[in-house]
Amino acid sequence: MRNLEVAQILREIGVLLEIKGENRFRVLAYQEAARKIENWPEAIELLAKEGKLRDISGIGEGLAAKIDEYLRTGKIEYYEELTKETPRELIQLTEVPGVGPKIARQLYSDLGILTIEQLVQAIQEHRLQNLPGFSIKSEEKIRKGIDIIKKNTGRMLLGYALPLAEEVITFLRENNQIDNISTAGSLRRMKETIGDIDILASTVDANRMMEAFINLPMVKQIIAHGTTKSSILTYEGVQIDLRVVDNQCFGAALQYFTGSKEHNVKLREYALKKGYKINEYGIYRIDDGKRRGGEKEEDIYQILGMEWIPPEMREDQGEIEAALQKRLPILVDIKDIQGDLHVHSNWSDGLVSIEEMAKAAVQKGYQYIAICDHSQGLAVASGLTPEQIQERRKEINQWNQNHSEIFVLEGVEANILGDGSIDLPDEVLAQLPIVVAGIHTGLSQNTEKINQRLEKAFKNPYVQIISHPTGRLINKRDSTQGDLALLFKYAQQTTTALEINAQPERLDLKDIDARQANEKYQIKLVISTDSHDPSSLNLMRLGVAQARRAWLTNKDILNTYNKGQLLEILQKKRERFTI
């Protein structure tokens, strides 16, 4: 799968063209194509091979030829030409807040600056303020921009951003008279990583609220402070923006600030066709200029003749078309979750006993919980031997005999060994109502090996669920080299379910892949927290968000079924593939 790689080079061409001062719509075309390819669920090289690149809307003759060239030869002549006059180092200069393509170009042509280090040096020597159009102020602005990227170590995990935003919102609520308050931006869309935290509110006293905001205990630096918008930087380097709007504009503002940019562009284009204009203050008829709504977010969509679109879907991935046809799926909701099918206890590397995990699950209102401790192949996690599993069974049976409030399923998270076999014998697996299996070692094997390994694991009749199927750790470790399309095929053929692991750094499968698995291969998914302690059961909402971003409904998710239905489904594969 070379999609990211191709998207990257197209994006770079876009920036280079921007720096060069090319037609901005040509620039846009490259950026749009990059985005589409990045989010395309199938391998771009496969599409190219079949001559179907132009199936992707936004890729025409010119781009298709360049992509083909890149996939064939490893480079694009046009790109090489561009970098001769516009060095590619300039791309990273444009990543400094306050430095766009025009300034990057000026810095290079007038001062020969190519790198951020050279820029820092030039600022120290006050060489910027003498440039035409520059002053001490603009120099200072760029210096601050450099500070910000140096502090910012990329995007933070949703699992980190969400509680932080909630803490801020709770604090603001306690200290102000608030009409409406909500997260916005990528946080409201529940993307797996978040750039900065956006909060939107309406209140009778904006000044007071801003005052409270910039005086939060976590504030290290105030980046901006006004009556409608303030930004702060926390000690941990997170930027939080608070915007305050009139109550009657709250819906329009929420729609606008939630994005995504691509969703909004598409929505506005459609609005124009229908004779409406949308901005952050409301929706207006173009002919008489009159405002037709905007107090509620629903107004915007309703007036355009669409269903209200859940924020998680707003990525311009077909949701606008579906909303127009009133065919949006009813997305799975946290309230639909009946249990957690992958948690650990202190029999392996969990922190607490089975009883404590079960009690915590009762608090969540679950019908069932599956204790899936590691198995013997994972010694570092105190994986269980067959004998230990026998021992553990007594404890689980005892719980189930004495408690009716929740059913504890006896399970394991077994290891898929280097050759694809499972690290427990079939006789042992057969006695466990639920077997989750995952790759924990040999993650860097080549594609062929990973594929063979997974094929064998999927074909094991006792393995009903594959945990964290790609093994990725966000910002830390890439997915395994396994071929996803093949993996989906195995899952489909063997009626094996795939996990959406809700751990903040895993969220594996990711949204577009989970959607593809379900839409194209009709694979069922399981949302599991992989908890090693009771409080991690709360991570379920991250997994549910991921599933919603994958357009999944109740019927697609195994752990929305009641206990009886679930046990029946789990039995199916075994009945089909054993005698």
Added chain:
DNA sequence: GCCGTTTTCGGCCCGACTGTTTTCAGTCG
């Protein structure tokens, strides 16, 4: 550079803020 119940040319979302200007360019979300 793409695209078309606005079809083969002429469009391609919208506004705020900043800084440097007398009406706007650049950047950002």
